[in-house]
Amino acid sequence: MVMGLVMAISLCVLLIDESPSQIRGWSARDFHYIKAPDYFWATLPLIHPPNFIRPLPNTNPVSYPNVQFHFTQETRDARIVREERQRAVKEVFTRCWSAYKQHAWLSDELAPVSGNRKNPFGGWAATLVDSLDTLWIMDMRGAEFDEAVTAAATIDFTLTDMGEINVFETNIRYLGGFLAAFDLSGDIRLLRKAVEVGEMLYHAFDTPNHMPVTRWDIHGAMRGEPQVAGTPLLAEIGSFTVEFTRLSQLTGNPKWFDASQRIMDQMAAQQNSTALPGLWPLAVDAGGMVFNSGSTFTLGAMADSAYEYLPKMSALIGGQLDIYQKMYEQAIEAALTHNLFRPMTPTNEDILIAGQVRMRSNGDSVISQLEPQGQHLVCFLGGLVALASKLFNRYDDMTIATKLVDGCVWTYKVFPHGIMPETFLMKPCASNDNCRWDDASWEEEVEAMAEANNEDATPDEIIAQRRLPRGFTAIPDKRYILRPEAIESVFVLYRTTGREDLVESAWDMFQAINRSTATQLANSAVLDITLPSDQMPPPSDSMESFWMGETLKYLYLIFSEPERISLDEFVFNTEAHPLRRLKG
Incomplete structure (x- = not known):
């Protein structure tokens, strides 16, 4: 009965009629709250309305240093090569977009081998929404x-066949996608959709302590059933700030900023009382508001974007709240000490990999134990450290950023197909300053790893x-799923340092990825990139929306003029959606 009522409700008559041309030049402060009086999620009463809503910060923005490198005028020959590569990336995107339109239009994903469609993200056209800003950036x-x-x-957004919604994924893909496409184009239809998603997501925060339900019974919420926050992963609860704050900036309604800031206040208060001070454990208790209990600490999968959003929030709000810089600096100092390691390589590369740390009892004390596992997903970290190095004048950190990015590029190069696997393990050097290759030591580590797995x-x-x-001791997950983080x-x-060799590395990576993943329709995740180079990795018939929303977008921007989506004007959310920064 409720669903029938919902289907009958007019989706959204928003009380604003400005044209895109009128909107495009406005600043964030010029917008008034866009109301959606007939939209279901806007009219559904809250069971636990907040006692207060804190306003957006309104102090003068900080004048941050320029993030982007000052690029000189390129030569004619360099421009010709760059534009040829740019066109090559766009051709791949256009091919995938056409296949999606033909076979999976308005579904979440195209199955790029079978031509079928998939709906893992609510059935709300995730690939379409993730690709909106890519279309704009690529001049389509x-x-x-x-x-x-x-x-x-x-x-x-009142209709879905899914019983449970991943609120984190909905936030970064849908809300982030609509906001970025609006920030670029000024098309008011996109801000209307962002408000619709925001109103829906706000109800996931309708709990007694206002912490969100991250794996959300959306139909129960629609029926007005009580909700209680559970025990989410760190990334699931710590990654709302950028999108929620931008929505509040654009609409003038601070409720989304307030909702995400409540989470960050708790995280900040407990950051230095964890088993590894400065970092938060992989899983937290949102229902009990406990963010400091746990023994596993990583900046990789299931935690990544919680750290990623700290300096990015500083950039987005123009440094009006110093909490984000403080939280980032405490986190990166802990990670530098405990999580980052130099692996032993046959070419003695001076690179860094971000591993995982487990805290364990040792008599009366607690010690950290490094698990030297690299992940494709954690390759985001080098770029983040570079961004924060520029924003916060942490000059020495650019060396760390360089070693992290070079580590990911090196890992791509040493595998037969020129692509990094999802996860791998390596032998850490005893010292980051002096690390020489040793065949016997590597083989001992391989044997020890095998014995631990009863081989x-x-x-x-x-x-x-x-x-x-050589250098790798195990590869637990041999897949490549079209991930963007290394790119x-x-x-x-590249945008922060101007290093030209990075452009060549990106071109090699693009060619390797397209060569190994192209299907008759589009591009597919593959199951085993450790196969010899003369054997094609078998496809898994999967093309997540981040392939077109992130990977190809970042590649296109590498081969674009530096002014296109300048890092001094935009900050990217974790799904590569560029949002306009508040500038001092």
């Missing part, structure tokens, strides 16, 4: 962009069977 701003926006305007084989047999490049950090480090 005429009929293609308008058709996409017109289709996006029909998405109904009975010689090191040579394990290396051959597991197809381990992302290459982009950010």
Whole structure:
């Protein structure tokens, strides 16, 4: 009965009628709250309305240093090469976009081998929404962009076949996607959709302590059933600030900023009382508002964007709240001491990998134990450290950023297909300053790793069977799922330092990825990139929306003129959606 009522409700008659041309030049402070009086999520009463809503900060923004490198005028020959590469990336995007339109329009994802469609993110056209700003950035701003926006305007966020919604993914893909496309184009239809998503997500915060339910029974919420926050992963609860704050800036309604800031206040208060002060454990208790209990600490999967958003929030709000810089600096200092390691490599590369730390009892004390596991996902970290190095004048950190990005580029190069796997393990150097390759030491580590997994084989047999490049001791996950993080950090480090060799690395990475993942329709995640170079990695028939929303976007921007989406004007959310910064 409720669903029938919802279907009958007019989606959203927003009380604003400015044209895109009128909107485009306005500042964030010029917008008044856009109301949605007939929209279900806007009219559904809150069970636990907040006693107060804190306003957006209104102090003068900080005048941060320029983030982008001062690029000199390129030569004619360099421009020709750059534009050829840019066109090559755009051709891949256009091919994938056309396949999505033909086979999976308004579904979340195209299955790029079978041509089927998938709906893992609510069935609200995740690929379409994730690609809106990419269309604009790639100058597909005429009929293609308008058709996409017109289709996006029909998405109904009161209808889904899913029993449980991932609130984090909905926030970064849908809310972030609509906000960024609006920030770029000024098309008011996109801000209307952002408000619709924001109103829906706000109800996930309708709990007694105003902490969100991150794996959300959306239908129960629609029926007005009580909700209680659970035990989410760190990234799931710590990654609302950028999107929620931008929505509040654009609408003038501070409720979203207030909702996300309540989380950050708790995280800040407990940051230095964890088992590894400065970092938060991988899982937290949102219901009990406990953010300092746990023994596993990582900047990788399931925690990543909670750290990523600290300096990015500083940039977004123009440094009006110093809490974010303080939280970042405490976190990065802890990570530098405990999580980052130099791996032993046959070419003695001076690189860094970000691993995972487990705290364990040792008599009367607690000690940290490094698990030297690298992840493709944690490759975002080098770019983040580079961004924060510029923003916060942490000059020495640019060396750390460089070693992290070079580590990801090196890992791409040493695998047979020129692509990094999802996860891998390496032998840490005893010292970051003096680390020489030792065959015997590597083989001992390979054998120890195998023994820990109850494998009975010689090191040579394990290396051959597991197809381990020299320096790697195990590869638990051999897939490449079209991830963007390594490309992302290459982009950010290039824009902040101007290192030309990074452009060449990005071109090599693009060619390797497209060569190994292209299907008859589009591009597919692949199952094993450790196979010999003359054997194609088998596809998994999956093309997540971040392929077109992130990976290809970052590649295109690497081969674009530096002024296109300048890091001095925009900050990217964790789904690569550029949002306008408040400037001092």
